[in-house]
Amino acid sequence: MSFARVRALVVVGMLAVVALVFVVVALIRDTQSNAGLAEGCPEDWPRADVTLRERKDVKINVMNSTERPGVAGIVGDDFRNRDFQVKKVANEKKQIDGVAVLRYGPKGVGSAHLLRAYFLGRAKLEYNPEREDDVVDVVIGNGFQQLATTTEVNQSLGDLGAPVAPPGSCPVTDEK
Structure with missing residues (x-):
């Protein structure tokens, strides 16, 4: 395998790891996970x-x-x-x-x-x-x-x- 091919695989691998980190952080910090559930509403409200x-x-x-x-x-x-x-x-x-x-x-x-x-x-x-x-x-x-x-x-x-x-x-x- 040539050096250029190894370098390309390393770059693609690093991009995949960075993308995975971004996805995990986005899922963990999601503030809309309870959207549409009427949290914080008074009990007697319809x-x-x-x-x-x-x-x-x-x-x-x-x-x-x-x-x-x-x-x-x-x-x-x-x-x-x-x-x-x-x-x-x-x-x-x-x-x-x-x-x-x-x-x-x-x-x-x-x-x-x-x-x-x-x-x-x-x-x-x-x-x-x-x-x-x-x-x-x-x-x-x-x-x-x-x-x-x-x-x-x-x-x-x-x-x-x-x-x-x-x-x-x-x-x-x-x-x-």
């Missing part, structure tokens, strides 16, 4: 699931709160065609002037964040810490025109950022 769900995992109830009949059915079908789990379609007596209202509990934070993108961030959020289920109520208002396209949803999700736990709750993720 744990808000801030995992951004896939459409097929999001359960919704669609309610018409407009003066136009049949809007909930149309929007419900639109959501079904986009692979959402539409549980109930109904009318609500009280009309709202905005685009939509999303009502949800601690288990529906990530789902509500995704749904908000379908209204381009213009849906009003109503968080209820007492709510036990992971279903989000989508209440359609008089300002609603149509759901966003896939491209618009992706852009809106980028604008909205990551889901955030509502005040008075602790963020947790349900990563598998």
